[in-house]
Structure formats: structure tokens, C-alpha cells
Amino acid sequence: MVRLRLIPREEKFFDMFEKASRNMLEAAKLLQEMLSHYEDVEKKVSEITEREHQGDAITHDIIAKLNSTFVTPFDREDIHHLTSAIDDVVDRIEAAADVMLIYRIERPTPELQKFASILVRSAEEINSAVPLLRKRDRMKEILNRCIEINRLENEADQLQRAALVALFENPTNTIDVIRWREIYGQLEEATDRCEDVADVLQGMVMKHA
Amino acid sequence: MVRLRLIPREEKFFDMFEKASRNMLEAAKLLQEMLSHYEDVEKKVSEITEREHQGDAITHDIIAKLNSTFVTPFDREDIHHLTSAIDDVVDRIEAAADVMLIYRIERPTPELQKFASILVRSAEEINSAVPLLRKRDRMKEILNRCIEINRLENEADQLQRAALVALFENPTNTIDVIRWREIYGQLEEATDRCEDVADVLQGMVMKHA
């Protein structure tokens, strides 16, 4: 008797989504750790860069699997969007960390640590939401995670705004203005990309739950 | 007797598109008004921010309706693109207005007022084009609106270019260079997003007219 292997094949996608979101959470945590203990920066940045490479590899695997799979558990487009959105978060985290090196930042600001904390919390929400995709009857729980991610993105917006006001209020060193504007911008973009992940997840719930 | 409600259901999408484009036009007009009478800036920015929230709510409604509707008057993807493109225009207008506050701009430049005027005219073209989607026999009129939006976007490009040349020709205050570059950039992006709206509209006409 031939057993159909439809479900096991679908499982592979869920495994890969979870691998991607775990990797993203690890990158966020490494950034937070680096900002709390700002030493050996070069080594710590290279660990985050490793997460970024790992993210690229996972993305590559998902796209390859997508192109070779006939029946997918979700719309191909949604799988594609979810994968790139998660990858974009990791890219931004890595870019922000690397900018600390490039611009020879000597000491993180308190705002920067707040950004890292928002990012870790957003990444945790995503990482809790993604495994719920496996269970149609629990998919609706994803929506609450999405609401929280949206709230955190708003918090990051306000944080960036306040940091910029402070930066331009009394700009003693113009080069510092350029530096910090860039770093805050990268981190705000990272939370924007978390919101993109939430948007894709929300759309997937709408269609399937 | 059961009456099919296919047409009324379609109508809802057109109503929502028009609501979105009217909201966008109002945001552009509020920006123009703020720049002509540059006082009570904080209050005026908050009115534009309200438009931005309103835009988010309309976008949300359209996407929700899209996900719950089986037969849509246009391709789902086109509806999605049109909606986000209009929303992006409002976002940029709000960002530009907010930057005036964040960077404590004391007085708008003449270039800024020209930008606002281009934006209002682009928004008016979009707002005149969107209702024409309702009538297949008049859809082709949309194309002339799109040509004008493209022309306006070109005008904005030239304006930004000239403003940047002036800014870098004689840069007395570097912080001002950073400030104005950002504000002009946001406004030029707003007209770019108007062009995106025109591109989507044009594609929809091509398919249906």
C-alpha cells in the first residue's frame, strides 16, 4: 500500500519557518547583550554577522523548497513574503551592529539599549507566533501577537522621534548627528520589518483561520 | 425572490478607494496650509497625523474586505497595491510635517512651499482619477490624469535637485544641510508614491478598459 506523504512534506516548511524565526531572535538577543556589555565589540558583531549568514542560508533553503514543491501549506506568495520579512529583520540588526563598528561608536546610548529591548520583545512575539501556523485551530492566537508587535513598533517610532529631537536640539558634534541618526534609523527599520512579518502573519490567519 | 447583491458589494470597494484618496488629498492640503501660515505648528502637525491614522484605518478596512470577499472588481493584487500606494503618500506627508517639528524648523523655505503645491496638485489628480474606476467606459480618462501625475513627479525631481544644489553650493550650517536634505527627501518620496499610485491605476486601465 502506498502512503501519501503530503503532511510530512508540509511539516518541512513549518520547521524552516521556526528555524528562521529562532535565528532572528538569537540575533536580536546578541545585539542586546553586546549593548549591555559593550566590550569585545568586533567579536560580538561577527557573531551577529554569523546569524545574518545563517538567515541567508535558511531563506535560500525555503525558496528552493518552494520552487520544488507542488502543494504548499500556504500561498506561495505568503511563504515568500514571510521568509523575506524575517530575513530583513536579521539584516537590519546586523547592519545596526556593524554600523557601531564602522562609525567607531565608543559607548552605546540609553536610547540604543531601549531599542534593543523593543527588538528582542518583537522578535519573541514573532518566535511565539510562527509555531502557531501549524495548527489551524490555534491560528487566531497569532493575531494577539501581531497586535503586540504593532504596539512595539509604535514604541520604537516614539523612541526614534525623541532621540532625534534630543540629537538636533543641541548638536555639538555634526558627525555624531550623522552617526546616531543612521544607527537609530537602522533599528527603527528593524522594528518596521517586524511589523511587516506581523502583517504577513495576519494575512495568513485571515485566509486560513 | 432572491436578489443578487453582486454590484452593491463591489460598490463598497469603490467607496473605500475614494475615502482613501480624499483623506490623502486632505493631508496634502493641511501640509500646504501649514507651510503658508507657519504658526501653531504642533497643532497643525497633529491634524496631519490624524489623517495618517485615518489612512491606516481605511487601509485596514480595505485589506479586511479583500480577505473576506470572493469576487472583487479588480485583481486582488491591484487593489492591494492601490491601497498601499495611497497610504504611502499619506505616510510621507505626515513624516515630512513631523520632521519640521523634530528638527525645530523655524521657517519654511520657498522650495518647501513649491513642493507642497506639487503634492496638492498630484493628490487632486489622483482624487479625480479614482472615481473613474467605477465606470468602465470612462476608465480611459484616468490615463490623462496619470500623465499629469508623472509630469508633476518630474517637476518635484527638478525642484529637489535645484534645492540640493543650492544647499551644497554654500553650506554655512552643516546641521541645516542634514535637516533640509531630509525634509526635501521625504517630500520627493511623497510625489514618487503618487507616481506609484498612477502606475497602478494605469495598469488597471490597461487590463479593463
Place this chain on the structure above:
Amino acid sequence: MVRLRLIPREEKFFDMFEKASRNMLEAAKLLQEMLSHYEDVEKKVSEITEREHQGDAITHDIIAKLNSTFVTPFDREDIHHLTSAIDDVVDRIEAAADVMLIYRIERPTPELQKFASILVRSAEEINSAVPLLRKRDRMKEILNRCIEINRLENEADQLQRAALVALFENPTNTIDVIRWREIYGQLEEATDRCEDVADVLQGMVMKHA
């Protein structure tokens, strides 16, 4: 007897893709030439701007043909992505050249010439890959081109990184920091867009080869 004209009609798309990629390669070469012989800059930039207009016209033709063609040689979405990605490369090349004028750059840096060389090589890879789309049995050769484009994009990343480190290490003139950061950014974006072209090509090979 009626002869079906299915194949000739498809040919038109391939012709247009090749026209677009040749135009992109010419733009890259014009930039490289301008940076090697940095004189008559205004005239040379206007030649690159002409390429940009030409690119817009080709893109317009492809989209118009897409909207009026029932059977296309590839997924409509892929044709659309490929076309805009190639167009984006030209846009960035033109923007980078124009910024040289706007910011009144007096002399190109060695880094800038290296960027131009990477761009020309990426454009050459794309220009060699695109004609292979015509032949299903040779499509797989495209993948090697894509690998090389990815390698070149990495090289551009490293180049930008090194240029920024140098720029911020000893920032004597803040306005110069702003200027060069922008120019390097545009060029790095151009190689990013080349990578986007490679991604689309790779996806097309996966589906059809």
C-alpha cells in the same frame, strides 16, 4: 492555411529584455568612462540621463506588451520583476552620476572607480545571462552568472564598508562626509539592484529549467 504565430510573439519579449540589459550595461560603462576621464562632466552625466530615459521607454514598452499579451513566455510577475529590477539599476547609476554634479564633486576617489568597475562587471554578467532565457536547454548556465553577481555585490558591500570606515575615521569636512556617504550609498544600491535581477533570473531558471 493559418500559421500560428505563438513563437514569434514570444520572441518580442526576449528582444525587449535584451534591449533593456544592453541599455543598462551602456549606462554602467558611461559611468566608468566618466570617472576615468573626469572632464566635461555635465555632458557625460546628460548622456547617462539619456540612458535612463531610454530605460524608462523600454520598461514602458514591456509592461504595455505584457498587458496586451495573453500567452507570455514566463510568469507575468517574473517579467514584471525582471523589467523593473533592470530599470532600477539604470536609475541608481544615473542618480549616482547626477549626485556628482549636484554636490559639485571635483575629483572621483579611487573607491568610486572601483565601484564603477564592479558595476560594469555585474552589468556584463546580467547582459550575458539574459539572452540565455531564450533557450530552455541552456537556462541553467544563468545560475553561474547569478553566483558571480552575488559575489560582486558582496565585494561592493565590503568596498562601501571600507570607504565609510575611512570617511568617519578622520572626518575633516562634515559636508564631504555627507556627500560621499550618499554617492557610495547610491552605487551600493545599484549593485543591490543587480543582485535583485540575479534573484529574479534564478527564480525563472528554477521554474523552467
